[in-house]
Amino acid sequence: MxxxxxxxxxxxxxxxxxxxxxxxxxxxxxxxxxxxxxxxxxxxxxxxxxxxxxxxxxxxxxxxxxxxxxxxxxxxxxxxxxxxxxxxxxxxxxxxxxxxxxxxxxxxxxxxxxxxxxxxxxxxxxxxxxxxxxxxxxxxxxxxxxxxxxxxxxxxxxxxxxxxxxxxxxxxxxxxxxxxxxxxxxxxxxxxxxxxxxxxxxxxxxxxxxMDFQAARYLNDGAVPVQCGNDHPSASPMGLYRASDGHLNIGAAGGGNWRRFCEALDRTRWLADERYATDAARIANRAALSAEIEEVFATATVQHWVDLLNRAGVPAGPVYTVPQVFEDPQVRHMxxxxxxxxxxxxxxxxxxxxxxxxxxxxxxxxxxxxxxxxxxxxxxxxxxxxxxxxxxxxxxxx
Missing domain, CATH: 3.40.50.10540 (Crotonobetainyl-coa:carnitine coa-transferase; domain 1)
Structure with missing residues (x-):
């Protein structure tokens, strides 16, 4: 040949x-x-x-x-x-x-x-x-x-x-x-x-x-990275959450995403809660915030929340197995x-x-x-x- x-x-x-x-x-x-x-x-x-x-x-x-x-x-x-x-x-x-x-x-x-x-x-x-x-x-x-x-x-x-x-x-x-x-x-x-x-x-x-941001934060800020499971080490809410039929990942960190997230979930009262008022506060009170979020997510399916949040401009996606990855319509389209x-x-x-x-x-x-x-x-x-x-x-x- x-x-x-x-x-x-x-x-x-x-x-x-x-x-x-x-x-x-x-x-x-x-x-x-x-x-x-x-x-x-x-x-x-x-x-x-x-x-x-x-x-x-x-x-x-x-x-x-x-x-x-x-x-x-x-x-x-x-x-x-x-x-x-x-x-x-x-x-x-x-x-x-x-x-x-x-x-x-x-x-x-x-x-x-x-x-x-x-x-x-x-x-x-x-x-x-x-x-x-x-x-x-x-x-x-x-x-x-x-x-x-x-x-x-x-x-x-x-x-x-x-x-x-x-x-x-x-x-x-x-x-x-x-x-x-x-x-x-x-x-x-x-x-x-x-x-x-x-x-x-x-x-x-x-x-x-x-190691990128993890190493850079240590070298410049002295912050020693540690295990955080499925939580992002420097942002919240950003990580894995349970819905009624499985798990989804969300990225609602930052002022704009946080506001859109609260409005989409009809939880605008969180915006007035001092525990969640800033990124730093949400990180410090991550456990309490995650518990409240999962209480909401437990009421509907992964697909419901993924669709709702993406329509609101908040990053969210399901957690796939490898076979599910290749069944996804966007993956097929690509x-x-x-x-x-x-x-x-x-x-x-x-x-x-x-x-x-x-x-x-x-x-x-x-x-x-x-x-x-x-x-x-x-x-x-x-x-x-x-x-x-x-x-x-x-x-x-x-």
Whole structure:
């Protein structure tokens, strides 16, 4: 098959994807969805015992969603012939993405300076657990470990419950997205300078950045964030409340929202109650206010209150299970999913790219490839003939 064209925005660019697990593939998926020619470079089966970490099946939903719109080339980078072949590919590439421990690329001879010597325009994006240097640089970095070290687990959950991990891979996913942003910036700067550069981020720094207002309040105001359950730490009423048939989230903080909320619930007397007169007062008296709100909400359904509050301009929404998310009419309208057929014939469903470009949108055009599915094709594009490819296979290089 020819290269996959999922979009036009990044169609001029070729990306060599050395990444595994989640952070790196998340980064590269964004490039692939917008049309970059992405070649997933994988070791031949049996070369790396950790290659399929967390991968039950290449046809599983997680692997497919992370690696759609990519081609696959097998290449043994533990052999000098494999490294030489990789550098040959680098000559015509724009971006290399890797998420190994920092010393691995240097040991293999494909660190930034080595790649730059081959192609001065190359952008190398590195994602690590803790950064490219420093006392923890050589530690392996896993999402849950980083959630703990980055502060997220200390603010997730209910008071006194003890640390709780978030229900998704916040550190991995955010590091991948920050890396993609760095790549875009480096490619844009290259238009001016003509030079590539080394872009690197880490799960730890990304997780700290995702702490956002919680970390900023501590650094500037000395406010130590704590577990608040489903309540917002610095606003009220803003959180989860029970209705007659389930739960809903509301965001009635701020003077305007608070007034509209009280008027919609026909509880204007709350506006005159000194306990609820200001944001600070409502936070201080959160328990009493929440009890009064839930007394009202208990009289009708979640849907009733969601509709009533949104009509009044007060943010409110139901709490969905994952299946309910994809049944929601707005989610359907947004085309939040798309399908593609894997090489086995299985139809896979993907989460579409949440960033929309009106003129050059991204898309899902192809399911994740089989391991090495495009090896011969990519090597022929690099100028190798069939005899050379057979020789590489006999040597175990591809």
């Amino acid at each position: 020819a290269r996959i064209r999922a979009g036009e925005a990044l169609a001029p660019f070729r990306v060599l994807d050395l990444s595994r697990v989640r952070a790196g593939p998340t980064c590269v998926r964004m490039l692939a969805d917008f049309g970059a020619d992405v070649i997933r470079v994988e070791p031949p089966p049996g070369v790396d015992a950790n290659d399929n970490m967390f991968v039950d099946s290449r046809e599983g939903g997680d692997f497919q969603n992370l690696n759609r719109n990519k081609r696959s080339l097998t290449l043994n980078l533990k052999r000098p012939e494999g490294v030489a072949l990789f550098k040959r590919l680098v000559k015509t590439a724009d971006v290399v993405v890797e998420n190994w421990r920092p010393d691995v690329k240097t040991r293999l001879g494909i660190d930034y300076e080595s790649l730059r010597a081959v192609n001065p325009r190359i952008v190398l994006a590195s994602i690590s657990g803790y950064g490219q240097d420093g006392p923890y640089a050589k530690r392996p970095g896993f999402d849950q470990v980083i959630q703990g070290m980055g502060g997220l687990m200390s603010v997730t959950g209910f008071p006194g419950q003890g640390p709780v991990r978030a229900g998704l891979a916040v550190a991995d996913s955010s590091a991948g997205l920050y890396a993609a942003l760095g790549i875009f910036a480096a490619l844009l700067e290259r238009e001016r300078s003509g030079q590539g550069q080394w872009v690197h981020t880490s799960l730890l720094h990304a997780q700290i950045a995702m 085309n939040a999913t798309a399908q593609a057929v894997a090489s086995s014939g299985k139809t896979c469903t993907f989460i579409t790219q949440p960033v929309h470009l009106e003129r050059t949108p991204g898309s899902v055009q192809a399911a994740a490839p089989d391991c090495g599915e495009h090896t011969d094709e990519v090597l022929r594009e690099a100028g190798l003939d069939d005899q050379e490819i057979r020789a590489l296979r006999e040597l175990g290089v591809v």
